[in-house]
Amino acid sequence: MTDTTSTTPRAKKRFRWSAVFDHSILILGSLFMLLPVFLALTTSSHDNVEIQREGLKFWFGSDIDENFGNAMFEKGGFTKTVTGMTMLMNSFILGIGFAIGKIILSMMAAYAIVYFRFRFATFAFWMIFTTILLPLEVRILPSYEVIQSIGLTNSYTGLIVPLLASATGTFFFRQFFLSVPEELVEAARIDGAGPVKFFIDILVPLSQTMIAAIFIIMFVYGWNQYLWPTLITTDEGLFTLVRGIRQIIQAYAEGSEIPEYGQAMALALIAMLPPVAIVIFFQSWFVKGLVESDK
Amino acid sequence: MKRAGFANYWLPILLLLPQLTIIAVFFYWPAFNAVQSSFYLQDPFGFGSQFVGFENYADLFASKEYAKVARFTLLFTLLVTATSLATALLLAVKADKVLRGARTYKTLLMWVYAVAPPVAGLMGVMLFDQNIGSVTDLFAWFGYDYRLGVNYWDTAFAMIIVSVWIQIPVNFIFFLSGLQSIPQHVREAAMIDNPSGFGRFWQITFPLLAPTAFFLLIINITYALFDTFGIIDTLVKNNPASNPMTLVYKVFVDGFRGNDMGGSSAQSVVLMVLVLALTIFQFRLLERRIHYT
Amino acid sequence: MANVSVKNIRKTYPNGTEAVMPCNFDIADGELVVLVGPSGCGKSTLLRMVAGLEDITDGELQIGDRVVNDLDPAERDIAMVFQNYALYPHMSVYKNMAYGLKNRGTSKEDIDHKVREASAMLNLDDYLDRRPSQLSGGQRQRVAMGRAIVRDPALFLFDEPLSNLDAKLRNQMRIEIRNLQRRLGVTAMYVTHDQVEAMTMADRIFVLNAGRIEQVGTPSEIYRTPASTFVASFMGAPPMNLLPATYNGNGSVHLNGETSLKVDAPKDHIGDIQLGIRPEEVKLATGKSATPFKLELIEELGASRLLHGKLAGHDFTVNAPNNDAPLADNLMLDIPSDALHMFDHETGKRL
Numbered sequence: 041m042t043d044t045t046s047t048t049p050r051a052k053k054r055f056r057w058s059a060v061f062d063h064s065i066l067i068l069g070s071l072f073m074l075l076p077v078f079l080a081l082t083t084s085s086h087d088n089v090e091i092q093r094e095g096l097k098f099w100f101g102s103d104i105d106e107n108f109g110n111a112m113f114e115k116g117g118f119t120k121t122v123t124g125m126t127m128l129m130n131s132f133i134l135g136i137g138f139a140i141g142k143i144i145l146s147m148m149a150a151y152a153i154v155y156f157r158f159r160f161a162t163f164a165f166w167m168i169f170t171t172i173l174l175p176l177e178v179r180i181l182p183s184y185e186v187i188q189s190i191g192l193t194n195s196y197t198g199l200i201v202p203l204l205a206s207a208t209g210t211f212f213f214r215q216f217f218l219s220v221p222e223e224l225v226e227a228a229r230i231d232g233a234g235p236v237k238f239f240i241d242i243l244v245p246l247s248q249t250m251i252a253a254i255f256i257i258m259f260v261y262g263w264n265q266y267l268w269p270t271l272i273t274t275d276e277g278l279f280t281l282v283r284g285i286r287q288i289i290q291a292y293a294e295g296s297e298i299p300e301y302g303q304a305m306a307l308a309l310i311a312m313l314p315p316v317a318i319v320i321f322f323q324s325w326f327v328k329g330l331v332e333s334d335k
Numbered sequence: 336m337k338r339a340g341f342a343n344y345w346l347p348i349l350l351l352l353p354q355l356t357i358i359a360v361f362f363y364w365p366a367f368n369a370v371q372s373s374f375y376l377q378d379p380f381g382f383g384s385q386f387v388g389f390e391n392y393a394d395l396f397a398s399k400e401y402a403k404v405a406r407f408t409l410l411f412t413l414l415v416t417a418t419s420l421a422t423a424l425l426l427a428v429k430a431d432k433v434l435r436g437a438r439t440y441k442t443l444l445m446w447v448y449a450v451a452p453p454v455a456g457l458m459g460v461m462l463f464d465q466n467i468g469s470v471t472d473l474f475a476w477f478g479y480d481y482r483l484g485v486n487y488w489d490t491a492f493a494m495i496i497v498s499v500w501i502q503i504p505v506n507f508i509f510f511l512s513g514l515q516s517i518p519q520h521v522r523e524a525a526m527i528d529n530p531s532g533f534g535r536f537w538q539i540t541f542p543l544l545a546p547t548a549f550f551l552l553i554i555n556i557t558y559a560l561f562d563t564f565g566i567i568d569t570l571v572k573n574n575p576a577s578n579p580m581t582l583v584y585k586v587f588v589d590g591f592r593g594n595d596m597g598g599s600s601a602q603s604v605v606l607m608v609l610v611l612a613l614t615i616f617q618f619r620l621l622e623r624r625i626h627y628t
Numbered sequence: 629m630a631n632v633s634v635k636n637i638r639k640t641y642p643n644g645t646e647a648v649m650p651c652n653f654d655i656a657d658g659e660l661v662v663l664v665g666p667s668g669c670g671k672s673t674l675l676r677m678v679a680g681l682e683d684i685t686d687g688e689l690q691i692g693d694r695v696v697n698d699l700d701p702a703e704r705d706i707a708m709v710f711q712n713y714a715l716y717p718h719m720s721v722y723k724n725m726a727y728g729l730k731n732r733g734t735s736k737e738d739i740d741h742k743v744r745e746a747s748a749m750l751n752l753d754d755y756l757d758r759r760p761s762q763l764s765g766g767q768r769q770r771v772a773m774g775r776a777i778v779r780d781p782a783l784f785l786f787d788e789p790l791s792n793l794d795a796k797l798r799n800q801m802r803i804e805i806r807n808l809q810r811r812l813g814v815t816a817m818y819v820t821h822d823q824v825e826a827m828t829m830a831d832r833i834f835v836l837n838a839g840r841i842e843q844v845g846t847p848s849e850i851y852r853t854p855a856s857t858f859v860a861s862f863m864g865a866p867p868m869n870l871l872p873a874t875y876n877g878n879g880s881v882h883l884n885g886e887t888s889l890k891v892d893a894p895k896d897h898i899g900d901i902q903l904g905i906r907p908e909e910v911k912l913a914t915g916k917s918a919t920p921f922k923l924e925l926i927e928e929l930g931a932s933r934l935l936h937g938k939l940a941g942h943d944f945t946v947n948a949p950n951n952d953a954p955l956a957d958n959l960m961l962d963i964p965s966d967a968l969h970m971f972d973h974e975t976g977k978r979l
């Protein structure tokens with residue numbers, strides 16, 4: 041590109057200044073996003089008494105192993121049975137279980153809606169898409185009662201399955217399937233592929249990137265669930281990390297002794313590490329999935 | 336639907352069955368229950384209930400408490416939406432403009448997307464803590480005695496900051512991808528037509544971003560209304576008494592703490608209507624968008 | 629290899645569009661039939677009904693000696709080449725060609741044999757391991773052909789297979805497809821809206837208009853004796869000149885009441901008609917019996933030139949050999965009587 045303004049010295053100078061300004065804003069923004077987590081990290085490397093006395097720490101101390109060790113392996117909670125490891129595992133079960141469940145259910149439903157001619161198609165479509173209207177938070181109490189009456193509280197099923205009752209994934213896959221050229225299914229039919237073969241041999245391989253993107257988004261969504269796990273799990277063996285945060289806060293609010301700041305920060309960091317890592321490593325898929333699914 | 340779709344009879348029903356079953360049991364049934372129990376006055380232990388018509392609603396709209404929560408929710412939603420949208424837009428415009436380090440900035444500004452609201456809330460609790468909080472220290476330095484969880488507006492301030500912090504990444508991602516989808520030739524034409532970068536932004540870039548902004552507006556309102564639950568719950572530290580709360584949080588508090596099933600259900604239904612209105616608004620915007628482009 | 633027989637076939641889409649009106653035709657074994665017509669006239673619909681991708685509303689379709697109305701596309705023993713090729717993007721060229729055979733339960737060795745044979749025929753040997761996205765447009769077109777060939781079908785169906793290619797490649801592929809079809813002797817139905825393709829490739833042309841078959845004939849029949857003004861103006865470039873005229877039954881037609889032209893075979897249709905004259909059947913002349921033509925614009929085509937102007941006050945085009953001679957504004961035309969086509973003034977049918 042030929043930039044005529046940058047050839048004159050005056051314009052060059054102005055250009056520099058604006059770049060400095062742009063970078064300053066971006067650096068400020070990045071710091072704003074980064075600083076709280078940095079503080080959590082540095083603080084998590086200090087002794088509780090020291091934190092209590094001096095406040096949050098801005099640089100690393102020596103207790104990082106101890107705090108993270110305790111967060112992961114010390115038995116905590118009222119029953120003294122749950123460790124950070126248990127919660128980490130439960131978080132993975134929730135995140136992965138939710139993401140996989142979501143992908144399977146919504147791909148199947150979207151496939152039926154897009155690729156079949158049948159009488160109830162419109163009805164099924166509206167059945168599913170009405171769920172966009174009511175987030176779980178709005179119908180939380182009756183949902184809880186339903187789960188309770190079926191006897192699914194304190195189970196992985198009760199934790200995961202009700203969260204699947206939404207249309208987001210189905211809507212996404214529907215959009216994607218509609219963008220697949222018509223002729224592909226026609227060619228496949230001429231090639232003798234029935235509905236099952238077409239799905240497995242052609243549609244699923246074609247959707248790979250989309251599946252990956254949805255997986256990331258849904259994993260993060262499932263992992264970060266808070267309200268639902270809080271209601272549905274009272275058995276500490278089923279706590280997820282994010283659910284565990286509530287226990288920390290509770291202990292903190294009631295606490296008479298010195299709260300375990302370092303350990304709490306360590307647990308918060310562990311709770312954010314897996315989803316953050318996935319989002320950073322698979323950034324391009326994630327961004328693509330996010331931007332395309334919500335439109 | 337595809338024009339040459341399969342004409343199988345049972346398969347589509349089989350494919351839809353799992354999704355429809357889950358939705359029927361975990362969506363329609365509870366939603367129906369909510370509407371139904373909003374017309375009943377329930378015994379807290381679940382035995383017996385009495386039909387009271389619109390009494391729960393009447394109580395709700397007469398309640399000063401509810402009005403106060405509604406006012407706070409409105410203010411909270413406005414501030415969170417406006418602040419996070421404006422900040423994200425500024426950052427996206429700059430990230431789109433810089434030549435060096437664009438990728439790094441992008442990563443740095445979006446990773447917080449993956450942080451759970453209650454985790455952010457916990458960090459907020461620490462940062463704004465009365466004894467150890469750095470933000471509290473900062474306020475003290477200015478001579479202000481900041482008290483999270485005690486002073487209503489102090490807590491509100493922390494809620495808004497933490498909520499904005501979490502919401503910036505989504506807005507940033509959408510704005511940036513919106514900016515990057517503006518064709519190069521349009522930018523070049525604008526360069527020629529308008530020498531002032533500021534003028535170019537308001538006359539060309541911003542109108543082209545308007546659809547994204549409208550869409551984000553809805554997303555942000557929904558977020559501030561519903562997804563901030565974890566932030567509020569952690570920041571009020573289990574003690575909502577004198578603290579600000581949003582409508583959704585009140586549904587939870589009344590239903591689970593106060594055991595006021597009818598009242599809580601009526602609140603749910605009010606929120607349902609609100610979401611319905613938002614969704615219709617969104618669809619109409621989408622429709623317009625399709626017509627224009 | 630098989631003949632195709634269509635009886636009273638009809639298509640009404642669920643939304644009420646009458647895409648194909650009842651029509652009848654037969655296609656002989658090994659024949660290549662081209663369906664041609666303007667956009668939206670129902671070519672694709674007809675072809676897709678034959679393929680089994682679209683339900684047949686009414687009528688009977690026979691391929692070989694089977695009625696195939698209720699058979700799945702895969703059971704009809706056909707192969708289809710699509711406009712956008714519809715290659716499976718995640719499969720290699722080899723797998724793209726093998727997929728149909730695999731689904732039919734053909735043995736691995738047979739598949740390999742057939743795919744290699746087809747790829748040799750189509751010069752695709754070097755590309756068997758590539759994905760479609762790594763191929764050029766022409767190569768993709770060949771893969772789509774290959775996918776059709778390996779199945780050894782009784783009937784080839786082509787839906788505008790060349791319209792995504794550039795002009796040069798299109799000419800080349802046109803010839804290749806024609807040769808291949810001849811060599812394999814497979815019956816074929818070929819849809820295009822390009823009349824050059826239709827003329828050059830077809831054994832017989834079906835001209836469609838608004839869901840009806842307007843005329844069936846060999847390319848030269850279609851060109852020489854168009855059945856209607858629609859066919860006359862659709863086939864041939866530049867299109868036939870059509871002028872309003874009157875015929876008084878005594879062997880000559882009148883244009884604008886003054887200019888008159890001799891007609892060979894006197895018709896009994898007296899009164900208003902439409903007169904058709906092909907631009908290339910008119911010659912520049914000097915003689916007394918010639919018709920005056922007012923030249924307005926010259927288009928150079930290289931070997932020939934198009935002269936646009938007025939004949940008896942009506943727009944008229946002449947396709948004249950290019951001899952670089954300067955032309956005056958007022959020319960004389962020699963219009964032989966066997967170059968005159970007469971059509972009904974209302975229905976447009978040939979008289």
Ligand SMILES: Nc1ncnc2c1ncn2[C@@H]1O[C@H](COP(=O)(O)OP(=O)(O)OP(=O)(O)O)[C@@H](O)[C@H]1O
Nearest residue numbers: 338641643645647666667668669670671672673821
């Ligand atoms: N699925 C459908 N539902 C309703 N009407 C349709 C459908 N498909 C095609 N039509 C209509 O049927 C008519 C014939 O369409 P068809 O696709 O056969 O045209 P075509 O001759 O192939 O045109 P083109 O040269 O543009 O491909 C058109 O008027 C079209 O609008």
Ligand SMILES: [Mg+2]
Nearest residue numbers: 671672673787
């Ligand atoms: Mg067509």
